[in-house]
Amino acid sequence: MAGLFQNESHEKKHGLLTLNEAASAVGRPVTLIAEYLRRGRITPRDASGHRMFPFDSDRAYVRLKELERFIRLVERDIEKYQAEGLDADLGFFDVPERERTKHVHRLHPYLGKFIPQLVEHFLSRHFQPGQWVLDPFMGSGTTLIQAHELGLNAIGIDISEFNCKIAEVKTRRYSLDTVESDARAALRRLEAFAEQRPGGGSLFRGIDADFHTDSAYLNRWYSPRALQEILFYRSILGEYRHSDVLKMILSRSARSARLIPHYDLATPKEPVRQPYYCFKHKRTCQPTDECLKFLQRYTVDTVRRLREFDRLRTAAEIRVVHGDSRAVELPCLVDGVFSSPPYVGQIDYHEQHAYAYELFGIPRRDDLEIGPKSEGKSASAQEAYVDAIAGVVRNIRRFVRPGRPLFFVANDRLGLYPEIARRAGCRIEAIRQRAVSKRTERDKRPYSESIFQFAEKRLI
Template sequence: MFQQLTEVADLKTVRSIVINYGRIKKVGSNGSVLIAKDDLFDYYKAYKNSREFVWKDQLGDDLNWALSFEQYTESQTTKHVHRLHPYKGKFIPQLVEYFLDNHTDKFKTETFFKKGDIVLDPFCGSGTTLVQANELGINAVGIDISAFNALISNIKVKKVNLVELQTCINDVSHWLRQFTSEQANVEFESKLTEYLNKYNNKFFPSPEFKIRARKKEFDDKSYTAEHETIVLKKYNEVVELYGIKLKQNKAERFLDKWFAESVREEIDFVSEQIKRVKSKEIRDVLTVILSRTIRSCRATTHADLATLVEPVTTTYYCAKHGKICKPLFTIVSKWERYSADTVKRLAQFDKLRTDTQQICLNGDSTNIDILAELKKKNKDLTKLAKTRKIRGIFSSPPYVGLIDYHEQHAYAYDLFGFERRDAQEIGAMFEKQPKQAQADYADGIVNVLRNARKFLAEDFDFFLVANDKYNFYPHLN
């Protein structure tokens, strides 16, 4: 019986989800990635129906399933500038669009914002609301207690000369290549990568290995442990051959503990090159590129990139990728990859930009004088906010006790010298005892909304995307 085959159109997305993770078998090996169309349809149908059924069973049939946005691929939910830098706890742009745009449906029966309005996001985070407001022709003001969050948000919406940016990137990349040309770590990394690629292709073929492991066709724990030991022996030999120093002499600061010495030296070198750039706008973009780079180069497993556990300085079996992986020993490839990606994404967003204004203020949303701070940064937007007032709020408050918003970018604060204001975070994970933390969280949210009210129009609307597991919001007043 012949199967109908379909060539994968969105190769990057589908491979990462259903092929590389062993959900569907690929067919053929002639260069094109083919899968059985029936397999693909069955997989997504089962996935969609099971999720929708489970949630409607829990929350009721009147659940607006359109807000799941499950029809969108990862590349769509991280479109253009939304993927300039990783950020835990952000909502997807499609959710913002749904409430800010002028469409209506059986659930959203009226529009709340129109072109030329101002929307406020008092928990700005990585700037998703600001970016989507721009796309829709709406002005926006964001506020965030984190200086680094404000930086990420502002480089997404601020217009920058891409030719000048590319020139500066080329210069930094050139000097980085020069700096590393005499270092042993680059050749070491290349040789180790070549060895691992051959070894993994032989003993951990993708996706066959994951499919067999999921079906329990063999004892995967003993299998992976055996191969970890074999590869580790080879790794230690190569480390000794190239004289690689795996750890720094001290571990006092984040940058000391979580980066191999060779990586730390390259980070410091690029940081110094960025400081020499005259344009602040260009420096800010380069700073975010470097931050994204060093986040990916921390000495940890791929599974622990989001939440660090312990530094890793050797090869290891990676459950996420189903093969033997390693920490990075040079930033060159990541720096060049993320630099090119940043320019591409900024150029994509430039084609969608509207003639509106957005800015993220670095401050405390519980007491910030929005107009006074805005006047220091953007007089035109200040004038508009005074005459027309802010039309409403669209925001996602921190989830109580789940994320330390400063600590997730500790490397950036350490390297770039931003002031940390952890104690002023609302709902931080490090907070006190649970009961006290919950009470403080509720007070913090109320204080933010009360402060914002002073700057809103009389007929304002506000939307909060919240993980309300403790049922706070119905009782806030």
């Protein structure tokens, strides 16, 4: 095992070790290291340091730093989670924040996203390169992106048009030099606009605005200066070839520039216009007065993230479908499903991006959103939810090749999934429970979720 390349100096060249070298470096049996790789706990790499897929223990390499960090975490964490009956393999406790939010996954914030490593874990075990995977609750496109990295074709469906735009911008192929020059040119014009104001900077406040909007939302949630910057940028972005990327940069910046406390970016209640105590930074913070600094930051960040993902691209196809998964027709058959449905009364998926709908005049379909927070968790809301999710499964099953798995990730604390499976004409073939260690912003409570594997019920 792993002896083939032992004489080559990969450790020096790429920070890589063969499995034998790694085993002696950390004082563990080589079979255990191979098992970590097989289970996806440590990334198996080829001789150039790229992720190895499919995994071949005879030719695999590992990064020593990654292995050492993982072993320290195994020593500290694993027993605790196993004792709670949760699948420690699926906790991904050892995955650092930058990997959870790697490349385009952090292109635009989105509440309710799942961790890319969970998707990768299931896709790499249940699908082969060239097959098609479907996500009927695509959200910000995590399944599509991870499928693409693995060479799987993917289709994502979502009822929220803005979520479809996020997923499209993340996954489209671009001439990245043009994207970069477009984004920098638009930013320079905004900087010039900000400069030319009498005195520039904070003198924006109180001056007669050049740009007006009738949107009560935009007038309520932004300082006069931030709103001028946003409206100016919006007025020029249509002149650029990659205006959709510029819209994403503007939307992300506009989200950060709202008059909201730093600790409550996802669910703000009232605009803050005075200094306030910030639970996130543990000090007094000022309400945001401008949008320019966010546009500067996110212009650079967006181009960098698109370039990073571009380096991992495969030939696989990606299709985004805007529609209601209970009724949508698909262009082809798929080889399985991996998805995280909305849950009952937890998140309003349109409302979380209200600023983007207002800014770009995108039509909303809140009425077709399944399980919105605004409808609560009452018995009738639960019944409507079960019926709707079962309706989605029944509809999409028509496009899934016989015998192929449908995975649904949900924190089913109300125990609704057995009934959903029954109404959809499926059986639950397997359930795995995972611990979720990190959630967004202030919500740090321990939390677990299930991965349900549905299979079609056969009439024999």
